[in-house]
Amino acid sequence: MNTPENKQSEKVNRRDAIKTLFTLAAAYTATGCKRDADALRSFFQTNFREMSPEQLASTVERWERRYEKRFDREVKVSTTPPQEDVLFGYALDVSRCIGCRRCVYACVEENNQSRDPQIHWIQVLEMDKAKGIDLMHADAYYDAEEVPQEDKFYFPVQCQQCENPPCVKSCPVGATWKEPDGIVVIDYDWCVGCRCCVTACPYGARHFNWTKPSLPVNQLNPDTEYLGNRPRPQGVVEKCTFCLQRARKGRYPACVEVCPVGARKFGNLLDPKGEIRYILENHRIYILKEELNTQPKFFYYFSI
Amino acid sequence: MRTIFRIIFNGSPAYFIWVIFLLACIIQGLLAYAGQFTEGLIVTHMRDSVSWGFYIGNFTFLVGVAASAVMLVIPAYVYNWKPIKEVVIFGELLAVSAIIMCLLFVLVDMGHPERLWHMIPFIGRLNFPSSLLAWDALVLNAYLAVNTFVVVYLLWSAYKGEHYNTRIVIPLVILSIPLAVGIHTVTAFLYNGMASRPYWNSAILAPRFLASALCSGPAVLLILFQVLRRITSFEIKDDAIHKVAELMAYAMGFNLFLFGAEIFKEYYSNTHHVVHYEYLFFGLHGEPSPIAWYAWTSLVFSVVAFLLFVVPATRRNFFTMNLGAVMIYFSVYIEKGIALIIPGYTPDTLGQIYAYTPSITEIRVAAGIFGIGFLIFTLLVRIGIFLLFEKDNLVREDSALENKVGVVRPGEDQL
Numbered sequence: 280m281n282t283p284e285n286k287q288s289e290k291v292n293r294r295d296a297i298k299t300l301f302t303l304a305a306a307y308t309a310t311g312c313k314r315d316a317d318a319l320r321s322f323f324q325t326n327f328r329e330m331s332p333e334q335l336a337s338t339v340e341r342w343e344r345r346y347e348k349r350f351d352r353e354v355k356v357s358t359t360p361p362q363e364d365v366l367f368g369y370a371l372d373v374s375r376c377i378g379c380r381r382c383v384y385a386c387v388e389e390n391n392q393s394r395d396p397q398i399h400w401i402q403v404l405e406m407d408k409a410k411g412i413d414l415m416h417a418d419a420y421y422d423a424e425e426v427p428q429e430d431k432f433y434f435p436v437q438c439q440q441c442e443n444p445p446c447v448k449s450c451p452v453g454a455t456w457k458e459p460d461g462i463v464v465i466d467y468d469w470c471v472g473c474r475c476c477v478t479a480c481p482y483g484a485r486h487f488n489w490t491k492p493s494l495p496v497n498q499l500n501p502d503t504e505y506l507g508n509r510p511r512p513q514g515v516v517e518k519c520t521f522c523l524q525r526a527r528k529g530r531y532p533a534c535v536e537v538c539p540v541g542a543r544k545f546g547n548l549l550d551p552k553g554e555i556r557y558i559l560e561n562h563r564i565y566i567l568k569e570e571l572n573t574q575p576k577f578f579y580y581f582s583i
Numbered sequence: 584m585r586t587i588f589r590i591i592f593n594g595s596p597a598y599f600i601w602v603i604f605l606l607a608c609i610i611q612g613l614l615a616y617a618g619q620f621t622e623g624l625i626v627t628h629m630r631d632s633v634s635w636g637f638y639i640g641n642f643t644f645l646v647g648v649a650a651s652a653v654m655l656v657i658p659a660y661v662y663n664w665k666p667i668k669e670v671v672i673f674g675e676l677l678a679v680s681a682i683i684m685c686l687l688f689v690l691v692d693m694g695h696p697e698r699l700w701h702m703i704p705f706i707g708r709l710n711f712p713s714s715l716l717a718w719d720a721l722v723l724n725a726y727l728a729v730n731t732f733v734v735v736y737l738l739w740s741a742y743k744g745e746h747y748n749t750r751i752v753i754p755l756v757i758l759s760i761p762l763a764v765g766i767h768t769v770t771a772f773l774y775n776g777m778a779s780r781p782y783w784n785s786a787i788l789a790p791r792f793l794a795s796a797l798c799s800g801p802a803v804l805l806i807l808f809q810v811l812r813r814i815t816s817f818e819i820k821d822d823a824i825h826k827v828a829e830l831m832a833y834a835m836g837f838n839l840f841l842f843g844a845e846i847f848k849e850y851y852s853n854t855h856h857v858v859h860y861e862y863l864f865f866g867l868h869g870e871p872s873p874i875a876w877y878a879w880t881s882l883v884f885s886v887v888a889f890l891l892f893v894v895p896a897t898r899r900n901f902f903t904m905n906l907g908a909v910m911i912y913f914s915v916y917i918e919k920g921i922a923l924i925i926p927g928y929t930p931d932t933l934g935q936i937y938a939y940t941p942s943i944t945e946i947r948v949a950a951g952i953f954g955i956g957f958l959i960f961t962l963l964v965r966i967g968i969f970l971l972f973e974k975d976n977l978v979r980e981d982s983a984l985e986n987k988v989g990v991v992r993p994g995e996d997q998l
Contacts, residue, residue, distance in 0.1 A: 301700075322697070327709045394623070404933060414934035415855050436933060445779060451716035452701040453708045469708070471701055472624075472694015475716050477634040481779035483933045486631050487694065490623035513623045514694025571778045 295384065317341050326453060326508065327466040339505060346365060346503075346510060356504045359527040361460035367521050368461075368548035368555040368576045373565070374414075374583040375542035377431030378403055378426040382534035382543065386437075389522060391500055391506040393492030400519040401437040401534060402483060408432055412565065418482035433578050437534075438463065438484035438519035439567065439575030443529075446476035446485060450492050455516075460527070461548075462520050464506035470515040477516060481568050486520045521545070590969050591962055607959040612951010615944050616691060624694060626944040632937035633928040635692070637945045638921035641952070642688035644799070646723070647792065647919060648769045649681035650763040651754075651800025655732065655827065671756055672737050672971070673811070674919055675965045676731045677803060678763075682727040684956035691948050714772040722769050726762045729755055733974040734963070741970040759982070767792050774927065780928040782859035785848075790843045797834035798888075799915035799949050802908040815972050821899075832892035835911065840884060862936075873940050875923055877917045886913035 301323060318362035324338060339356050346354035383401045392398040417434065427433065444463050449457050454469040455476060478486045491513040491550050503509035504524035511517050522532035526545070530536075535543040546555040558564075558580055565579040594602075619626050629636045652674040690696050701707035704722055711717045733755050740747040769790035779785055805827055811817045849857045858867060863880065866872035891897045891907035898904055930936045941949075 301706075326701075402933060414932075415858060415930065416935045419933065419935050445777070447711045449715065449777075451710050451714040451720065452698075453710040454701070467697070469701060470695065471698045473692070473716060474634040475691075475773075477631060478928075479777050479779055481932050483631065483931055484992070488623070489627075489630065489633060490625035506737065516694075533866070568638075 301386045309336055317345055320405075321345070321468060325467045326470050327411065328453075328456070342505075342509065349409045349510075350499055350500070350501075352496065352501060353437070354499070354501045354503060354509075356503050356505050356509050357524065359456050362461075362527060364549055366548045366576070367440065368438070368546060368559075368578065369521065370544040370555055370558045370578045371579055372542040372544070372582045373432065373434060373579050374581045375540045376433045377407060377436060377540055378421070378423060378431075378540065380395075381417070381421040381518075381539060382435060385533040385537035386519070386522075388498065389500055389525075390520075391494055391503065391510050392517075393488065393494060394498065395493045396489065398488070398492065398517070400484070400486065401435055403433055403435045404430050406434050412567075434484055434579075436484070436567065437577070438521075439482050439573065439577040440496075441570060442574035442576065445479040445571075447571060449475040449479040451475060458506075458523075462523050462526075463518070463521070464520055465516060465518060466506065467511050468510070468516070472514040472515065481553060481571050481573060485516050487516050488493045488513050529541045586969075587966060589684075590965050594965075601961065602958065604955045606962070608954030609958065610951075611787070612954060614946050615947035616951065619691070619767060619948065620696075620946055621737075624692075624915075626942060628758060628939055628942040628945065629752045630937055630939075631814060632931040632935060633925065633939040635924055635928070635940055636939055637941035637949060638692040640924045641949055642685050643770060644916055644919035645685045645688065645956075646766055647796030647915065648800050648803060649678045649685060649726070650767040650793075651796040652681065653763045654797065655683070655801055655804055671966055672815060673807060673964070674804065675734045675759075676960060677800075677807075678725045678730045678759075679734055680956045680960035680963065682723060682730070683959060685723060686727070686953050687955065691952070715769065715776050716767045718976050719766070719895075721772055722762065722765045724812050726759065726766050729759050729762060730928055731736075733759070734967075737969050740811045753771065764793065768986055773922070779932050780927045780988060783923075784826075785804075785845060787841050787844060789847075791845075792913040793839065794834050794838035795918055798885075798911045800916075801831050802911045805831075805908045806905060811968070815968050815970055817968070819861040825899055825904075827900045828892050828907075831908075831911065832898065835885060835889040835892060839889060858930055859926040864928045867930065867936060870936075870938070872929075873938055874921055877921050881914045881917035881922060884910040885918075888914060889989060915931045947966050949968065 320341060325334065327335075329339060335358060337357060341352055343356050346356070380403050382401060383399050386392070386400050387394070387397070390400065392400065402419050403423075404414070404419050405421040405426075405428070406413060406417050410416050412434060421428075421431075440457075440458040440461055440463055442457075442461070444457055447457055447463060451473060452469060452471055454471070455463060455465045457463050472487070474487055479486055488511055492511055494510055498506060499510070502524065504520075504527075507520045507523045522530075522534075525532055531545050532543075535545045544554050544558055548555055550556065555578075559578065562580040562582060565581070566575055566576075566578065618868050627636065627638075655674050665751050671813070671852050690699070693699070702709055704711070709717050709720070711721070733752060736751065737747055768789045771792040774780070774783035775785070775788040808817075808824060812819050846860065849860050862874075863869055864872075864875055866875060888907040888910040891910075897907070925939055928937075929939065951997060
């Protein structure tokens with residue numbers, strides 16, 4: 280019988296056979312070179328979405344082991360699945376934001392971004408009140424000690440978690456995808472570092488590890504998520520995940536929690552009584568680059 | 584096989600100097616790449632704002648060379664050049680070398696080249712058909728495979744002293760024509776499809792790619808043919824060379840027209856998107872652009888070369904024609920290597936300006952890749968010439984080998 284299932288399993292078998300050959304060849308080389316067996320297994324690791332539960336469990340265990348070796352402390356790597364009937368949405372009150380960049384640094388600490396060179400998932404732009412939301416005259420390098428300036432307003436940009444994400448479409452290896460709860464994630468062990476997604480993203484939300492990220496041991500957040508804030512290697516792309524390690528456990532993202540003026544709101548778009556829905560229904564909304572049809576789940580609004 | 588080795592390891596001092604020069608390029612490139620591989624792409628000047636640069640620019644230019652070298656097969660049929668296989672084979676040799684360089688440029692641009700297997704269908708997870716880079720990987724490899732097969736088959740037949748089977752060669756050569764259009768179109772679409780970058784998101788990008796490629800590829804072959812007919816028994820009539828030049832004049836005219844159409848649209852409508860052209864030719868916020876000098880050179884070269892090629896008197900004069908060919912080559916190299924990529928990223932999607940110019944490492948690695956490409960091309964052309972034109976002479980006067988094969992002059996076969 281040549282049912283689709285059979286074909287599928289045939290395909291998988293062939294794939295497994297090829298992989299076994301590869302692994303054997305590599306194992307042979309490894310015994311010669313005395314290389315770290317875990318490093319080798321990581322090299323032949325499959326795409327996150329193709330792992331069986333057993334493979335996933337051993338992969339997670341291996342990564343925990345590798346991180347513990349590197350940081351000399353316990354590191355938890357979870358694979359919390361998306362919750363049913365949840366679609367995360369974010370709203371940002373442009374009229375309240377004072378441009379203090381506390382969100383930027385809370386994000387860096389929570390999500391284990393590289394400290395040197397610095398990687399920021401949130402970029403706050405300073406704009407002229409006279410010009411309105413005008414990226415061509417925006418300044419990302421203003422002095423956050425001197426805010427807010429009288430004639431300026433502040434416009435933070437991070438991943439907009441598009442419904443129609445151009446980055447996902449452009450990835451040649453399927454290393455990035457949109458989860459059922461709407462969060463666009465990256466498999467750091469599958470990314471080949473071609474930076475198509477960095478180019479495709481209209482929001483500058485994707486960041487490449489141009490060198491080995493530096494993450495001092497005492498600054499590590501050991502509570503990590505596989506598709507989120509676990510330490511990244513050199514040469515892969517990373518991005519905001521709405522702090523999925525927090526969001527999927529019912530907590531606010533770090534940027535929402537730290538904002539001193541309450542400009543950041545977060546919640547489930549499918550909950551009719553939720554705060555996000557209230558904002559969408561009662562405030563005027565601005566969608567950044569709405570003409571590109573990316574359909575962000577990140578909404579700018581103006582409360583005052 | 585022994586004869587092949589004799590061809591490669593025998594030659595004039597100039598040939599050896601050329602080969603040693605190329606090997607030196609390759610070795611220093613490897614050293615530079617080793618540094619990049621361990622330190623990461625931070626040793627380049629690419630950053631999040633300008634995340635593709637010199638490597639991908641060179642890749643794009645070479646896709647054009649590879650594509651158009653084979654598209655020259657069309658006039659070869661139309662104008663009825665007698666030794667069709669010879670003409671085809673040099674186009675294909677150039678295509679093979681250029682494609683190898685293309686693939687190397689993509690490889691050195693990757694953050695994790697050792698994960699290349701993720702792109703192999705069935706073993707990895709190729710995101711086909713939605714990713715244009717996946718398309719590009721497929722068509723480039725298909726093009727490389729077809730051309731390599733044709734080259735090897737033609738040379739093998741010549742080696743055996745048999746006539747090649749036209750029922751195998753002709754369909755493959757014809758197939759390589761749409762594939763050539765395909766590699767260039769898909770590469771254009773790679774940029775074209777990015778709605779985030781208005782500078783590339785223009786429907787005439789692919790036609791512009793084809794028009795400029797139909798200038799740069801033949802420019803290489805034009806000079807190569809003159810070199811070959813002087814130093815070998817390979818016969819090409821002046822008339823045929825002038826016909827190619829005429830074709831290039833039309834292509835350059837069309838290329839300039841398309842460029843003008845783009846400039847009109849940007850400057851007349853004067854939207855925010857004009858900033859990319861402003862950056863290319865002038866600069867933004869009072870800061871002069873580091874690439875403006877290149878952009879103007881490229882434009883002036885294209886216009887002058889177009890005039891030289893469109894006027895019959897200068898087209899038929901070998902000095903002005905060769906001058907025009909060199910100008911076209913550099914004009915298109917700048918257009919694809921610098922003027923296409925960098926302004927697309929400057930200003931970036933959030934309006935910020937990062938003034939990118941390649942780092943020393945990028946230039947060294949690129950020199951290494953060109954070294955590999957030229958070396959492959961030099962060796963292939965030597966073997967090709969020997970098998971096609973000199974083998975019979977060799978049988979008669981074996982002792983003449985030394986003089987006969989030391990004829991590919993260094994420096995000349997690169998253009």
